[in-house]
Amino acid sequence: MSKTSLREGQMIISLPESCLLTTDTVIRSYLGTYIAKCQPPPSPLLALCTFLVSEKHAGDQSLWKPYLDILPKAYTCPVCLEPKVVNLFPEPLKAKAEEQRARVQGFFSSSRDFFSSLQPLFSEAVENIFSYSALLWAWCTVNTRAVYMKHGQRKCFSPEPDTYALAPYLDLLNHSPDVQVKASFNEKTRCYEVRTASGCRKHEQVFICYGPHDNQRLLLEYGFVSIQNPHACVYVSAELLVKYLPSTDKQMNKKISILKDHDFIENLTFGWDGPSWRLLTALKLLCLEAEEFTCWKKILLGDIISDTNEKRSLVIAQKICHYFIEETNAMLQKVSHMKDEEVALINQLTLVETLWTEELKILQASDEILNSLQMPFR
Numbered sequence: 001m002s003k004t005s006l007r008e009g010q011m012i013i014s015l016p017e018s019c020l021l022t023t024d025t026v027i028r029s030y031l032g033t034y035i036a037k038c039q040p041p042p043s044p045l046l047a048l049c050t051f052l053v054s055e056k057h058a059g060d061q062s063l064w065k066p067y068l069d070i071l072p073k074a075y076t077c078p079v080c081l082e083p084k085v086v087n088l089f090p091e092p093l094k095a096k097a098e099e100q101r102a103r104v105q106g107f108f109s110s111s112r113d114f115f116s117s118l119q120p121l122f123s124e125a126v127e128n129i130f131s132y133s134a135l136l137w138a139w140c141t142v143n144t145r146a147v148y149m150k151h152g153q154r155k156c157f158s159p160e161p162d163t164y165a166l167a168p169y170l171d172l173l174n175h176s177p178d179v180q181v182k183a184s185f186n187e188k189t190r191c192y193e194v195r196t197a198s199g200c201r202k203h204e205q206v207f208i209c210y211g212p213h214d215n216q217r218l219l220l221e222y223g224f225v226s227i228q229n230p231h232a233c234v235y236v237s238a239e240l241l242v243k244y245l246p247s248t249d250k251q252m253n254k255k256i257s258i259l260k261d262h263d264f265i266e267n268l269t270f271g272w273d274g275p276s277w278r279l280l281t282a283l284k285l286l287c288l289e290a291e292e293f294t295c296w297k298k299i300l301l302g303d304i305i306s307d308t309n310e311k312r313s314l315v316i317a318q319k320i321c322h323y324f325i326e327e328t329n330a331m332l333q334k335v336s337h338m339k340d341e342e343v344a345l346i347n348q349l350t351l352v353e354t355l356w357t358e359e360l361k362i363l364q365a366s367d368e369i370l371n372s373l374q375m376p377f378r
């Protein structure tokens with residue numbers, strides 16, 4: 001909460017460099033000599049995660065205890081959710097969630113040798129300290145809370161970018177898609193500074209913006225969904241587009257390869273303001289009659305080819321929208337049923353339910369917009 005009203009450009013928080021937890025902190029610590037000796041060199045992310053796990057293990061002895069104590073004990077990023085809950089995600093998110101799980105599991109198995117090399121530092125077996133669940137907790141801590149701060153590459157680390165800084169206090173700020181902030185490390189004051197670009201009223205919660213992320217991305221990276229998120233959208237796959245077009249179209253394969261070549265096959269979405277320009281453009285191209293086909297370049301530039309083409313693409317967009325509404329309602333029923341059956345998973349299921357509920361609202365808004373877009377052709 002802000003104690004005073006904040007005007008545009010005013011500072012929300014300024015955190016001195018000494019309070020930041022970065023790979024510099026790790027190198028200066030007892031881990032430094034072990035990192036320098038390690039072959040192959042650990043990644044900056046592994047160094048940071050190792051430090052977090054090790055300091056948590058140190059308990060009262062850790063200088064970072066006050067910070068570690070306020071960190072969440074558990075996270076809701078997909079990698080932490082039950083596979084049967086991830087299975088209820090929309091397809092594109094499910095694929096990314098599975099990728100995330102495989103990445104974190106790979107991160108753990110490839111880090112074991114490094115953890116073994118740290119045994120002289122601990123009286124307890126390193127396998128017990130640097131367990132999968134401990135590393136998962138540290139990975140989620142960095143993934144959901146670190147701010148961007150670029151460090152030059154150092155020989156003791158592998159060449160992955162070193163861009164994370166944990167920023168106590170600053171990382172208590174929640175996300176709102178409706179605010180704008182400027183956040184960066186100020187080389188002159190040597191502080192990480194966050195200024196509001198949209199102002200904040202006295203005694204209101206101060207929000208920052210993590211980026212113009214849609215809800216699937218917020219859930220994947222931060223483990224939450226934002227209600228009425230202006231960037232939220234529903235993704236339409238190429239396979240689904242084709243399902244609603246006549247299978248007799250001899251030019252379909254050619255049309256698909258044009259869409260692929262011109263990067264129009266992905267990021268086709270429905271949003272609060274209806275089908276995206278990209279989705280409608282892809283549909284217009286796919287709906288071209290044989291005699292109109294030579295005009296495909298004009299479509300990609302945004303030109304109108306014919307009333308028939310406009311109308312057909314809107315009709316198909318609406319059919320796809322109706323299909324998604326049906327699917328979304330079915331998923332919501334399934335989730336609601338699972339909430340009754342699997343009481344222990346209620347929080348995880350509520351998260352998925354919120355995602356689907358927001359998608360349903362977007363689709364209903366899109367359906368209405370599609371109705372009005374078709375008016376001139378009726």
Ligand SMILES: C[S@@+](CC[C@H](N)C(=O)[O-])C[C@H]1O[C@@H](n2cnc3c(N)ncnc32)[C@H](O)[C@@H]1O
Nearest residue numbers: 072144145171172173174175176222223224226
């Ligand atoms: C940088 S932390 C923000 C502080 C966090 N609320 C806490 O108390 O530790 C980011 C995490 O906060 C939560 N969060 C941030 N903004 C949120 C929002 N608008 N709604 C729900 N959860 C949010 C998510 O769990 C996210 O991973």
